[in-house]
Amino acid sequence: MQPDIQQDQSSTQEFYRFQFFGQGMDFFVIMLKNIILTIFTLGIYHFWAKVNSRKFLWQNMEFASSRFLYTGTAIELLIARLKFFGIVAVAVLIVALISMGGLGETVGMLVGGLIYFAFFLCVPYLIIGAWRYRLSRTTWKGIQLGMMDCGKEYTMSFIGGYILTILSFGLYYSKWSHDLYRIPCENIRMGTLRFKYTGKPWDLLVPCIKAFFLTIFTLGFYIPWFVAEMARYRASHTFIGSETNGFARMQCKLTGGQILGQVLLQYLLIVFTFGLALPWVIINNLNFFCENIFFQGKLDFSNIQQSNLARPGALADGIGDALDIGIG
Numbered sequence: 211m212q213p214d215i216q217q218d219q220s221s222t223q224e225f226y227r228f229q230f231f232g233q234g235m236d237f238f239v240i241m242l243k244n245i246i247l248t249i250f251t252l253g254i255y256h257f258w259a260k261v262n263s264r265k266f267l268w269q270n271m272e273f274a275s276s277r278f279l280y281t282g283t284a285i286e287l288l289i290a291r292l293k294f295f296g297i298v299a300v301a302v303l304i305v306a307l308i309s310m311g312g313l314g315e316t317v318g319m320l321v322g323g324l325i326y327f328a329f330f331l332c333v334p335y336l337i338i339g340a341w342r343y344r345l346s347r348t349t350w351k352g353i354q355l356g357m358m359d360c361g362k363e364y365t366m367s368f369i370g371g372y373i374l375t376i377l378s379f380g381l382y383y384s385k386w387s388h389d390l391y392r393i394p395c396e397n398i399r400m401g402t403l404r405f406k407y408t409g410k411p412w413d414l415l416v417p418c419i420k421a422f423f424l425t426i427f428t429l430g431f432y433i434p435w436f437v438a439e440m441a442r443y444r445a446s447h448t449f450i451g452s453e454t455n456g457f458a459r460m461q462c463k464l465t466g467g468q469i470l471g472q473v474l475l476q477y478l479l480i481v482f483t484f485g486l487a488l489p490w491v492i493i494n495n496l497n498f499f500c501e502n503i504f505f506q507g508k509l510d511f512s513n514i515q516q517s518n519l520a521r522p523g524a525l526a527d528g529i530g531d532a533l534d535i536g537i538g
């Protein structure tokens with residue numbers, strides 16, 4: 211059922227905005243300290259560095275006049291990395307034993323290829339697992355966030371959609387991207403507040419086809435306008451709330467020109483400062499997000515209850531970090 215949000219009743223609605231209060235110099239000091247200590251500890255401090263950065267970013271982000279808090283620990287990430295090393299060691303040992311056991315180098319290479327392929331198939335599950343871990347270590351108004359276990363559904367959609375998009379010469383991309391947004395969106399929880407996505411799979415088929423040709427003819431310069439159009443559509447069909455707390459619709463003001471300008475600014479800052487401007491780039495991106503994304507509607511935050519979602523371990527987040535998988 212679609213949430214009952216009437217756009218013509220704007221006088222009775224409120225705006226729920228994001229605000230970021232962190233300063234570039236403060237984040238620069240944190241990142242500099244992280245780099246120095248990570249080097250002097252031969253990489254061991256990496257996990258504390260990651261937690262320090264997340265705590266700074268989380269606690270400086272505000273939504274509806276309340277800030278987020280990050281409660282994850284470095285020990286969780288360290289243990290996750292050790293488990294990953296154990297998995298890799300077992301995989302390498304299996305390949306080595308097969309190669310030395312008289313089955314031949316070809317069989318060993320085949321098994322190694324299968325193991326590598328298995329890691330590839332796990333990528334979408336790792337993405338959801340990392341999201342579940344990070345959300346479960348995030349609180350807002352004292353309410354724990356979380357995500358339902360949708361790893362299997364997301365993985366099937368990711369792999370199946372990837373194959374169908376190739377076989378359909380890109381025509382299935384609209385449905386594929388729809389599912390990859392809808393599945394995690396509808397499984398996120400802020401206590402008893404839920405997200406709802408009402409977009410249709412094929413609404414963006416024509417824009418996707420148009421973007422395919424315009425991207426070729428403009429040598430890629432049309433991509434920011436396509437990204438903005440996708441973002442505005444998805445936002446206009448994304449709601450947060452519940453039957454007892456009311457609903458609010460996400461709003462997005464992004465334009466292609468804004469995104470292009472933001473990308474060019476990031477590139478210039480990183481290149482001409484040899485990477486030293488990275489803390490300011492990250493904060494600029496967060497401020498850019500806060501200026502263009504907000505919710506409009508009527509929400510009652512007074513009786514939000516805690517959810518009973520499980521707190522998953524950090525293994526997926528740790529593996530994703532080790533493999534440098536872009537989780538976002």
